[in-house]
Structures are given as structure tokens and as C-alpha cells.
Amino acid sequence: MKKSKVRVNSSRRNFLTGSASVAGLAATAAIVPITFATANHKDGSKGLPNFINWKNRDALIIHSDKGIETHRSAIGESIVTPNANVYIRNNMPTMTDAQIGNRKNWKISVSGVKNPKTFTLAQLQKLGHTTIATILQCSGNGRGFFAHKVRGSQWKTGAAACVLWTGVPVKAVVDACGGISSGAVFMTSSGVDHAPTGLDPKKAMVERSVPKKAYKDAILAWEMNGDPLPNSHGGPLRTITPGYFGINNVKHVGKLAFTETESDVKYMKSSYRISPIGKKGSQYPTCWEMPVKSWITRPTDETGTVKAGKVQIVGVAMGGTKKARSVKVSVDGGNSWKKAKFIGPDLGKFAWRQFALETTLSAGTYTLSSKASNGSNTQPELRMENRRGYAHNGWKDHSVKISVV
Secondary structure, rough: OOOOOOOOOOOOOHHOOOOOHHHHHHHHHHHOOOHHHHHHOOOOOOOOOOHHOOOOOOHOOOOOEEEEEEEEHOOOOOOOHHHHHHOHHHHHHHHHOOHOOOOOEEEEEOOOEOOOOEHHHHHHHHHOOOOEEEEEEEOOOOHHOOOOOOOOOOOOOOOOEEEEEEEEEEHHHHOOOOOOOOOOOOEEEEEOOOOOOOOOOOHOOEEEEEEHHHOOOOOEEEOOOOOOOOHOOOOOOEEOOEEEEEOOOOOOOEEEEEOOOOOHHHHHOOOOOOOOOOOOOOOOOOOOOOOOEEEEEOOOOOOOOOOOOEEEEEEEEEEOOOOOOOEEEEEEEOOOOOOOOEEEEOOOOOOOOEEEEEEOOOEEEEEEEEEEEEOEEEEEOOOOOOOOOOOOOOOOOOOOOEEEE
């Protein structure tokens, strides 16, 4: 696996050796940019923001400085998505090296346990060690297919990646704290990337509560695909909650709590709610577990024309919190289906599986579709209409048209 040349965002000349306390971060608000400078791409299109100038521009679609999508054909020909190709979705500006300080001294407090403690990253690294492959997917992946005018980045398939995370199991951290206190119902993770902005934490803090059961699979990750976790992906530490949408994988995490109630901050109480078109409110379901889903990655309209004869149709499938069990492929827009084969290694139920179907196509136009099953649920044909375009897993919209010559 080819590693990106740049491990973290800023020059190491600016890397401070002292620890940056969360309380002191707000004082830097005046120098923290909310938007980032960009340089034009070689073809004249908008270039990458400076904070991710190490990424592969040719693999990415820029919606905004906070929403950058991976091309359908650029998630990689192997299972793991290269760091340089992984999408970006930020609610708050990425923290800089100066704000983070010495990564080993990064602190996270743990509460709602029998013996509350605060750990540095160096101390966490002595508690336990594991590597897990998971799907990182924005709740709004597929939003660009919705017919009504949905606010937010118009993602198609590229707000998703399969990533190898390395860190400490949350269960090991809990055990080091004597276990979870009685009465806890949720695991709540809090980021600190709002602090430099000086904004009201109730409106700006990315804090997410998930069902307590998620802690058994969750980790606190400090490495991404073999590299130190880049600042732009939440370094030096983020929560990874396998099978759950990306918003629950909290970046720049500074607090982990086991709570009786859900967080009441904006990003939990009112945002990321799957509500009917024209309605909103905390009474609607939040974006937690991902549904079963798949899509074709090759050939696509990005590939251009395809030569007649034998054609390899390749794609990825995920089962959400369950293992992807099977995938079917159609070349006629869903009128008929053939079973595809899984290819490559199985990295566990939280990773996607690659699939392939070899078929013979004569000259003409074809609509390629795929639908996956995790044994309990099968990918539906149509999207679930909702106000913000969340949790789209309908196979029809995700189909691609190709020309064979």
C-alpha cells in the first residue's frame, strides 16, 4: 500500500513541543481560519485547501473547503482506500499542529465510569493495541441523487472510504477505569476542535451519543492506514465506532463519557436527524447505524467508453453493522440479476467487500446496478426520502450508464 508523503498537515518546523490545553485553545480563535486558501489545479479548476494539500487532487471532487469527495473510480483497486484519496467532511476547521501541541501529550478525559481518569495519548498507547478495518461514510453520502433541493455537499458515492485504524479498544480503557457506572445508556464522545473558534459549544461542539453497546467494538484511534492520524482526519486521536455513520466517529476527541441521556448539543439534538421533507426536530431518528449498501466502481462514466467483449464489473458492498453476505449485479438497470463473487481478503464485518462479475457485452448502452444483502436486509431499489438527504442506500440512483463500442 502506497503511503502518502505527508503525515500531518503543517510543517514540522511549526510543531510545538509543549502541550496545548483545551482551555487555552479559545485564545487562538483570532488566528484560526474558518476557510482555507486554495491553489488552482493544473486544469484550471479549484485546487485543494492548503490544510490538505498533500492529498491526491486528481482523485477528488471539491464541493467546498469542508466537503471534498472521492471520485467513484478513485477509492482504490484494493480494499483499503489510500489516505491521499479519502474524502473530507468537516463541521469545524481542522486543528493545526500549533493548537494540538505534542501529540503524545494530547489528553482525553473518561467519565461515567467507576474511576474517572484523564489519559494522555502516550498512556493510552500502553493500555492496549488493535487494528480494525471499518467503513468511514458521511451520513449524507448519496445526497446528490435527491430530487428536492437539499442543503449540504452534493455527494454521490465518494463520501465513503474503507480504512485501517489502529488504536486502543474502548473496552480496555473502560476496564482501566473499573468499568462503566450503573445507569449509563449511551457512549458520548466530544471533540475539542470547536474551542479555537470561540463559538458557543452548544452550537459548535461536535459531540455525539451512541448506544452504549457500541463501546464493545469502538476504539480510540491514533493511526490511519499505517500513518499517524492526520490532523484533517481528526488527529491525533478520534473515536471510531464501527458500523456507524462518520459523524459518530468524533475527530480531535477530548472527552469520552458514559451517560444516562443523549448529548443536548446541536450536532446531537437537532442536526443529523432523518426527518420528512419540510420537517425537522429532535423527535426524528438520528444517524446511527449504516444500512446495507453497494455500488459499482468500474467501469463507470468516469472510465469512458468500454470495448466490446469480456468486461469486469467491479464494486464494493457493505453490510452496516453486519457482514455483507452477497451481491447481485445487473447490466440492464435491474430487470435481471446475476450473483457476483467477492474478491480479495475479508477484513471483517465492518469493512466493505469488493465484488466482481465477468460478463460479455456487445456494442450498446448499459445501465449497471448492484444490490447487496447482509442476510437480514437487502439494499432497496429506491431512496428513503428525507429533508437532509441522509442514509441513502437505494440501488437505482447508484447505478451507472456505460457505452460499449
